[in-house]
């Protein structure tokens with residue numbers, strides 16, 4: 001079966017990977033790099049319910065979501081299967097993740113707020129912070145986007161009382177004149193000299209009961225640097241999340257690049273799909289813009305992972321009138337202007353606007369207003385989907401993975 | 414008649430006004446400052462001095478920092494275009510960079526070295542016009558390297574410059590007796606095939622012959638301009654673009670496509686020139702240009718491709734040049750070599766090789782160049798048995814130096830799978 005995936009965010013990458021593993025001949029078409037290097041690479045499944053109650057068990061919370069939510073269409077069994085595929089992919093490429101659907105994991109942001117998520121690399125799991133006698137917050141000289149003092153103040157508010165906090169600043173001898181980004185520091189740690197320097201700076205502070213809290217600098221090569229560091233220091237080490245562009249996002253990008261090379265996905269970069277070629281209720285091909293000419297890609301199955309409003313997959317033609325950009329699929333909008341946005345952007349109920357998206361049947365095929373399927377071999381995934389507010393409920397990468405898996409395993413006639 | 418048309422075409426090419434170009438300033442304004450380009454820039458990742466595409470391109474364009482400071486960091490940009498491919502807002506950061514660099518050199522002198530490394534065809538014409546010229550050239554380069562002359566000029570001592578081939582491609586093509594055919598393509602040979610690696614051009618001719626095509630040459634073609642742009646000779650690059658575009662439009666009127674085996678040439682002719690100089694006619698000329706394997710894929714899709722008689726079971730590690738990735742056509746060489754040639758092709762996805770034309774030869778950047786290529790070299794050396802291929806001549810040079818592995822153009826692999834052409838009984 002020839003499968004064409006459009007878009008290279010986490011949703012598109014995962015859909016391409018699973019489709020190929022199941023034996024399809026896969027072509028991935030993408031313009032731009034997607035949000036993977038931007039996002040933390042933490043897999044948020046569901047952190048808040050509709051009334052902003054923190055979720056303690058995503059598995060249970062998913063049960064009580066409305067029928068229009070993508071998770072309800074996909075079903076808990078498939079969500080679990082999707083996370084398993086992801087876990088096995090990342091661990092086979094050297095970046096094992098921890099987590100499950102029955103609890104949440106706390107991670108620390110670079111400003112010391114604690115965020116709930118579901119799956120993270122072991123290095124980011126914040127559990128050790130709660131058991132520490134003393135937390136040593138490690139700043140790196142010239143590093144931007146990490147705020148040791150603010151981090152310490154915030155962390156004091158969120159952690160149990162009685163944990164001692166200390167700030168230190170280390171020097172990794174990073175060359176160059178410009179400010180150091182977390183990516184620069186991570187690259188430095190990947191080198192032997194950089195790693196040795198890190199150990200040398202941390203070792204004097206490594207005492208019984210100490211936990212190190214570091215910016216996301218432990219290398220771009222999976223968990224190699226993390227494992228080596230806890231081995232020599234013999235104390236727990238925790239990485240914070242990272243402002244964009246994120247080191248962990250780049251670790252994932254590298255994993256996908258390598259996996260695609262190994263399994264042979266036909267990846268066409270720098271091409272924008274502009275329209276579909278339709279025969280009645282089937283998509284026959286898509287036409288994409290390449291340099292100097294357009295190229296037609298025929299396929300049996302098409303997966304649309306173009307990122308919704310933010311990714312350019314959906315465009316607003318006029319107020320209250322949005323369209324999907326390639327196939328001109330209808331976009332479901334919450335009724336009435338008052339739902340469009342809440343007065344407070346980060347208020348206590350979901351943004352009307354943010355739940356707008358493409359509505360689908362349970363197999364994720366787009367439907368019209370009467371709920372009939374528009375194209376039987378087209379599947380919609382990731383942020384294109386309507387009916388959920390990823391920023392409010394914290395479910396972005398979760399929906400991306402689950403929908404990618406669900407679409408990839410559907411067969412077409 | 415042709416002449417007449419040519420004249421009117423040349424008049425249609427507008428005068429270059431890049432700094433005031435509307436498209437140029439629009440482009441910078443589209444930037445949403447996400448820094449995605451900087452995170453993916455191979456040079457930023459390899460070197461602490463370079464401030465990266467976001468700051469040097471769109472941001473600098475808006476705020477116009479002091480010129481002197483600018484070139485200090487801008488010189489590190491390789492024009493690999495990874496930034497452009499990353500950007501979802503469609504900002505052509507590399508084009509902004511190259512135009513800014515060109516503007517800087519409008520009022521600043523070039524180094525002798527820049528002239529030498531970027532005016533490849535000029536140097537080789539001189540050498541080849543004298544008897545044993547290529548031998549003398551190669552010998553002179555060797556001596557110059559040992560004596561440190563090249564070093565003084567700003568060319569790294571550690572690396573060997575590409576050697577000149579004894580016969581140019583044009584000479585070889587003339588020697589080869591092609592039977593005239595109805596189906597024709599023009600090969601844009603580019604400087605490297607012309608002077609250093611004519612065998613790549615000859616491999617292309619063999620493949621096209623087997624497919625019933627006659628390969629024409631056009632002696633009016635000049636360097637595509639890619640090395641000139643990288644070295645800041647933007648005016649000269651524009652002149653070359655116009656000369657080439659006129660010829661390409663001439664062939665377009667005759668319904669004969671122009672094909673290039675070098676991916677930086679095809680990129681320049683297809684779109685980069687139009688982007689840089691903001692000229693519709695350059696874009697129009699681009700529509701008659703194909704990358705070699707893109708053209709073969711088109712033949713295949715039309716059911717016209719003749720399958721080679723031999724099959725290869727070889728595993729090929731394929732480093733896809735940045736300038737091919739930018740063309741948005743994926744990896745047609747992989748498709749043809751796998752489906753027609755029987756090879757197993759692994760696309761490496763390890764990013765830019767770091768060579769970037771003359772970048773790897775310049776003393777200031779040679780070290781960065783090799784550092785950029787590290788991931789690629791390591792990946793290749795994970796599989797010592799496999800053969801290595803890449804469409805770009807400078808990528809091949811970089812791999813041969815950095816990974817110590819022989820590297821071929823994919824067309825050479827394909828050409829080997831076709832039987833030798835039958836001898837013409839009348840000769």
Ligand SMILES: Cc1cc2nc3c(=O)[nH]c(=O)nc-3n(C[C@H](O)[C@H](O)[C@H](O)COP(=O)(O)OP(=O)(O)OC[C@H]3O[C@@H](n4cnc5c(N)ncnc54)[C@H](O)[C@@H]3O)c2cc1C
Nearest residue numbers: 007009011031032034035039044273307311382383396397
């Ligand atoms: C700054 C930021 C931080 C985030 N952090 C987290 C987090 O910590 N945890 C979490 O769970 N979620 C997070 N998210 C949400 C998460 O990134 C996304 O919801 C999720 O990855 C799904 O993305 P996607 O693949 O659907 O779309 P995108 O990542 O937007 O990808 C869409 C892709 O499609 C391409 N495209 C669009 N149109 C076309 C076309 N016509 N032709 C070809 N290609 C096209 C785009 O160029 C892009 O590559 C974050 C999001 C942002 C913006």
Ligand code: SF4
Nearest residue numbers: 444445447448450500
């Ligand atoms: S040029 Fe593009 S990728 Fe770079 S910062 Fe601006 S919007 Fe982001």
Ligand code: SF4
Nearest residue numbers: 454490491493494496
């Ligand atoms: S062209 Fe390449 S080197 Fe230059 S800024 Fe862009 S990504 Fe960096």
